[in-house]
Amino acid sequence: MTRLHTSPYDRVRVVHDRPPTTTGQYVLYWMIGARRPSWNFALDRAVEWARELGKPVLVLEALRSDYRWASDRLHRFVLDGMLDNEQAFAALGVGYYGYVERTHREGRGLLRALANNATVVVTDRTPIFDLPAISRAGARDLDVRFEEVDGNGILPLDTPPSHAVYPTAYAFRRHLQRVLPNHLDEQPRSAALRLGDLPAPPAVPGRVRRRWPPADRRWLEAQTSLAGLPIDHAVAPAPFRGGFKAGRRRLAEFLASQIDEYGDKRNHPDDDVSSGLSPYLHFGHLSAHEVVAHVLRHERWSSSRLARTVTGAKEGWWGVSGSAEAFLDQVVTWRELGFNMAARRIDSEQFESLPRWAITTLEAHVRDVRPHTYTLDQFREASTHDPLWNAAQRQLLREGRLHNYLRMLWGKKILEWTASPREALDVMVELNNRFALDGRDPNSYSGIFWVLGRYDRPWPERPIFGTVRYMTSQSTARKLRVKQYLRRYGTSLL
Numbered sequence: 001m002t003r004l005h006t007s008p009y010d011r012v013r014v015v016h017d018r019p020p021t022t023t024g025q026y027v028l029y030w031m032i033g034a035r036r037p038s039w040n041f042a043l044d045r046a047v048e049w050a051r052e053l054g055k056p057v058l059v060l061e062a063l064r065s066d067y068r069w070a071s072d073r074l075h076r077f078v079l080d081g082m083l084d085n086e087q088a089f090a091a092l093g094v095g096y097y098g099y100v101e102r103t104h105r106e107g108r109g110l111l112r113a114l115a116n117n118a119t120v121v122v123t124d125r126t127p128i129f130d131l132p133a134i135s136r137a138g139a140r141d142l143d144v145r146f147e148e149v150d151g152n153g154i155l156p157l158d159t160p161p162s163h164a165v166y167p168t169a170y171a172f173r174r175h176l177q178r179v180l181p182n183h184l185d186e187q188p189r190s191a192a193l194r195l196g197d198l199p200a201p202p203a204v205p206g207r208v209r210r211r212w213p214p215a216d217r218r219w220l221e222a223q224t225s226l227a228g229l230p231i232d233h234a235v236a237p238a239p240f241r242g243g244f245k246a247g248r249r250r251l252a253e254f255l256a257s258q259i260d261e262y263g264d265k266r267n268h269p270d271d272d273v274s275s276g277l278s279p280y281l282h283f284g285h286l287s288a289h290e291v292v293a294h295v296l297r298h299e300r301w302s303s304s305r306l307a308r309t310v311t312g313a314k315e316g317w318w319g320v321s322g323s324a325e326a327f328l329d330q331v332v333t334w335r336e337l338g339f340n341m342a343a344r345r346i347d348s349e350q351f352e353s354l355p356r357w358a359i360t361t362l363e364a365h366v367r368d369v370r371p372h373t374y375t376l377d378q379f380r381e382a383s384t385h386d387p388l389w390n391a392a393q394r395q396l397l398r399e400g401r402l403h404n405y406l407r408m409l410w411g412k413k414i415l416e417w418t419a420s421p422r423e424a425l426d427v428m429v430e431l432n433n434r435f436a437l438d439g440r441d442p443n444s445y446s447g448i449f450w451v452l453g454r455y456d457r458p459w460p461e462r463p464i465f466g467t468v469r470y471m472t473s474q475s476t477a478r479k480l481r482v483k484q485y486l487r488r489y490g491t492s493l494l
């Protein structure tokens, strides 16, 4: 079996184990998760097949219209990325077919039509949102060799013990500290592909182009509104661009001016030193490998600096500055903890997946008097009695992002101000996934379920929360710098 150039064979899952067809004209990379032209294990795998078979690579990047919460905001971000990808692949001599559905389910049959001429099909394996179901549906349509490649995180999803799900960040960190050294050298190709040795990609046949026309350039270039598409137009595009180019710029700015203060200041909304990378990671415009590699380069790191003992401690294992350790703990430990859960527990988005102690205590307090309760509409419109909560919700509405620390407070107050924890879960999921660019992610559910007790321990008992951790806006406002934040988001623009 052919292996990727850096041999992370544990990242490749063969879905249809057939020999490559001899008649196929190209290797098809069906790009559904890792929407970027480099730092991409699945693309590397497609190129590796192409080299072995002497065929070109064709990339299919499609955008459906009927996924839940589809809106101008989410579409715009993905379209920005499609423009970047189209340009990047053209420069590399790789075939690229960008397709955007104009009506619901219009795209059905496109994968099969392109796979008819393919020798092998490779796609991304990721537990994000509906992508596992999309890949399964695609597999039913394919009768060629079909592989899924996992480029989600530094630790491959299938790392043994294969069914282990970690109840706390501490437990997962201990596991990482044991096994991660074996994976730190596995890197997807970071530089532009060099495909001069491969044949030029063939043109996509006219009958395919007529039935599924390539994405309208005016959409890609944001020259026209998305009003004609059957998606939610009430959620406006965010005030920043999507795509791998914007993601890389954000990463470079973060490394140049924010990471050194991340350890001390990241909880303070006024300082806003967090990276803002989660939307780019979510849509696959940036790879976790790329982010971690750049952080380690910034720290002039080498593997000799890794601690030799496994303690599960948050700081000290990587052997970098305190700020970089704090950042790596978020982007590796916390991010991949969520991916581990999403990939291994089928019920990870259900209330019942909470730890038993959390369900018991929340249910024991379900009849407690709630001094304030709000409807979904009141939450959405930022019309609670609490200025800090309303400011956080306004940031989410306007910008599609929410300050990291305030996101915890935001969730805890929804738990306090709804009639039951199950209703709180529904409200958090709806608001987070509709308005946040990084929503619909394994870490959306990590964060939302953390509010309800996942990955946490029991705290002193109180009304409504039981022994689930409690937070107040008053103590947040006392402990953290929020004055400018309140000025910025404190009043409605409407």
Ligand SMILES: Cc1cc2nc3c(=O)[nH]c(=O)nc-3n(C[C@H](O)[C@H](O)[C@H](O)COP(=O)(O)OP(=O)(O)OC[C@H]3O[C@@H](n4cnc5c(N)ncnc54)[C@H](O)[C@@H]3O)c2cc1C
Pocket: 266, 274, 275, 276, 277, 278, 279, 281, 282, 330, 331, 332, 334, 335, 336, 338, 402, 403, 404, 405, 407, 408, 410, 411, 428, 432, 436, 438, 439, 440, 441, 443, 444, 445, 446, 447, 448, 450, 451
């Ligand atoms: C109620 C609630 C909802 C959340 N919803 C989401 C969501 O929809 N999508 C999402 O990616 N994260 C979510 N989080 C986790 C966290 O708040 C965001 O990842 C973080 O705020 C993103 O901003 P950043 O990129 O500037 O983070 P930084 O602080 O710069 O961190 C770098 C990266 O580390 C990862 N990370 C940071 N904090 C966490 C965390 N607590 N859990 C998991 N990964 C983390 C993210 O990939 C992030 O981009 C949620 C948290 C809560 C409490």
